[in-house]
Amino acid sequence: DAKTTQPPSMDCAEGRAANLPCNHSTISGNEYVYWYRQIHSQGPQYIIHGLKNNETNEMASLIITEDRKSSTLILPHATLRDTAVYYCIVRGMSGYSTLTFGKGTMLLVSP
């Protein structure tokens, strides 16, 4: 599975949009981009995933560039409860493919 690169930390003001970037320049055509987050001392929480089209759900939006080499997770109106480590993970199509966690981005939402 392709590796990802994320900034180690980001800050965001409460109520503003949080845009978390992820670089996955070696992604192959059949690999999905998954986003999870981990609030302190909890298990990771699934947020969203996509292949090549932009995706939106009740938690966030995922914007994938046309060349698929990078993506952005958007939390439209960040709240204090969104403070967490956000992981961008590329996962292959095979049933044997697993989620490999990198260091992620620590998002701090402040009042």
Added chain:
Amino acid sequence: GAVVSQHPSRVICKSGTSVKIECRSLDFQATTMFWYRQFPKQSLMLMATSNEGSKATYEQGVEKDKFLINHASLTLSTLTVTSAHPEDSSFYICSARAGTRRELAQETQYFGPGTRLLVL
């Protein structure tokens, strides 16, 4: 999303004893379950993958005789840390994935809340 539970949420044990952690998928049948370990200020590391009714596949460096995994049903997997030592103290997280979609990569993997193990 789907719910995965773990029990216990935290456990303290003496060195040399064994500890069993249960992982259950509450509202779906988990064809595959995963066990991760997370040390303080580090990311999650995959320990093993298990398919229902089959032996678990362990990642390199993980001792299969020390970390016994049983996936006897589609909703339950257990991790037993045998003869635990202080260096086994960690946050253990299970994850479950259904297997109903034709494209397994579309099958979301859900995580439990984790079990914090402290070995004295």
